[in-house]
Amino acid sequence: MTAPPPSDDFPASLSTPPTPPIDTDFQLVERTVAGDQRAYELLVIKYQRRIERLIGRMVRDTDLVQDIAQETFIRAYRALHQFRGEAQFYTWLYRIAVNTAKKALLDMKRNPVIYEGAMRGSDDGDETSRFERELISEETPETVLAAREIAQAVNAAMEALPEDLRQAVTLREIEGLSYEEIATAMECPIGTVRSRIFRAREAISARVKPLLSHQTGKRW
DSSP states (O other): OOOOOOOSOOOTTTSOOOOOOOOOHHHHHHHHHTTOHHHHHHHHHHHHHHHHHHHHTTOOOHHHHHHHHHHHHHHHHHTGGGOOSSSOHHHHHHHHHHHHHHHHHHHHTTSHHHHHHHHHOSOHHHHHHHHHHHHOSSOOHHHHHHHHHHHHHHHHHHHHSOHHHHHHHIIIIISOOOHHHHHHHHTSOHHHHHHHHHHHHHHHHHHHHHHHHHTTTOOO
16 A cells, blocks of 8 residues: 655644744834824833933933933824834934933023033932942942042043033943944934044043053052
């Protein structure tokens, strides 16, 4: 008796169940435009911390950071129908966040008291602590003090930068965006982005180098 030819059909028990597709940002945008509010909630959850961190480098008041972040997502929601997927969604969203923060700062400058509070904020210690945790490898009194001094120097250098330089170096060094993505977010040529980041790094280095030279021969 001749054996039946092999079949291309595998038994159901041996087949691998299909992996559920993971929605891309563009798909979530399309679903939101179509009326799926949950899809936009997923985008907010995904990018809220990153947007708040970005705004926090421009505005130091925690409450204002949250307000501006909320306004960013509201503006993005209203403009979703304009998003065509030609750039990454987060790059498009970052541009809205930067513009929203700029507008908020301009509005606050009309009231010097509010503006001063927004730029000073109440979380400088937390920001310094994050730098300290990154810099300290051996927590001795000397290394703790040195790390604190360097962290303060970095923060002071960042605060002293012109706004466009601070935004560019924040997007590159903290958010990890590419030069092309930063150019899109800041709406300027890549060459301008490279120049701003170079100048920002030089300014920060000038503040930090004297402190590092004092640590020669000391263990970190």
